[in-house]
Amino acid sequence: MKKSFILILGFALALTAAPFVEKGHAMDKVTLGIAISQTGRYAEPAGRMVNSYKLYVDQVNAGKGWNGKKIDFTILDDKSDKQTSIKLYEKLITQDKVNLTIGPYSSGITDAVANVLERYKYPTMAPGASSGIIWKKGRKYLFNIIAVAQDYQKGAIHIARDIGVKRIAIVGEDSLFPRQSAEGAVEWAKKLGLKVVLNENYPRKQTDFTALLQKIKARRAEALISNSYFADAAAQIRQLRELNINLKIFAGTVGPGLPKFAKQLGDTAEYVLGFSQWEPKPAILKRPGMKAFIAAYEKRFGVKPNYHAGQSYAALQIFGDAVAKAGTADRDKVWKTLRTMKTTTIIGPWKVDDTNLNQHEGLTFQILDGQRKIVWPKKISEVPYKLPMPNWKDRGKN
DSSP, X not given: OHHHHHHHHHHHHHHHHGGGSSTTOOTTEEEEEEEEOSSSTTHHHHHHHHXXXXXXXXXXXXXXXXXXXXXXXXXXXXXXXXXXXXXHHHHHHHTSOOSEEEOOSSHHHHHHHHHHHHHTTOOEEETTOOOGGGGGSOOSSEEEOSOOGGGTTHHHHHHHHHTTOOEEEEEEESSHHHHHHHHHHHHHHHHHTOEEEEEEEEOTTOOOOHHHHHHHHHTTOSEEEEEOOHHHHHHHHHHHHHTTOOOSEEEOSTGGGSHHHHHHHGGGGTTOEEEESOOSOHHHHOOXXXXXXXXXXXXXXXXXXXXXXXXXXXXXXXXXXXXXHHTSOOHHHHHHHHHHOOEEETTEEEOBOTTSOXXXXXXXXXXXXXXXXXXXXXXXXXXXXXOSOOOGGGSOOO
């Protein structure tokens, strides 16, 4: 009797312990992992992405989950640092043994961790990276969602051509995404017949742009195409005003798309052009599920989602569809499904080519009365753009 009891007890313990033997392989959940900038220079845009991830996971887990399994989501802080990110993805894969991974924020960090993901054959959505070169290195496991960096200034340069601008200056931080964005700007200028009178990179932490802006003035540039994040774009437009350098166009990339750009700069931000992968405007963009997403995001976080929030929510929509179509979270089956499937998200259609690039088209907006208004392409514009920019002396005080 004693021996039978011990055998029964041992069997019971084995049953209860089995699901916890190896994290990421429990039968009742799908484990997702991400290392993303919760602190450091990218924390602002990355934080909006994290908001959407949490919202999506909570919504799905309140329902039937993925194929009847709840999502267990691990979020780590890479501190906006490449080496930290590499170590954290190694941890997620080799120690936490997550089923699937989502890429970090920024093209530079994504490019750095992509080799880790390839080595372990982890299918990974990359909504935080846009530099096209990342997908020209023969990688098979990293999936693009958004428009590539080379097209960020496409709309701004078309608008410059349309208002008669002939001479443009192109500047940007000396890191992967701004360099790629500048490369595209040069190509679009060449196609549209604009002369690039200056094409220059500056160090990552530069805050004083006086010499660079004076050089732009000396070259008689009529428009400044700034491939920038928040801090550098904000500093440049402020210093243009302080130096009383008047241009017909100032076009940024990431910076103007963040809500705090218009809020903090006030009148100085007026007439600035910016690029967006998506805007929370369902009446114009008409993507399925947009209204519900916008309402849920605004209710939970107190603000409307910007494009960083939209594209990250879309990334999990794609993953969810892939798991559903594959009928499992098995990595190899999910990977094969992602390579061949097509779907539609809140930001638009998704289907990748042989290099895992999706053909997403972004849009150009202008800050008018403190609001981002879509002005290009014309087929979806809300209002006509107001350019050239008025001279600083003709504006109200900031």
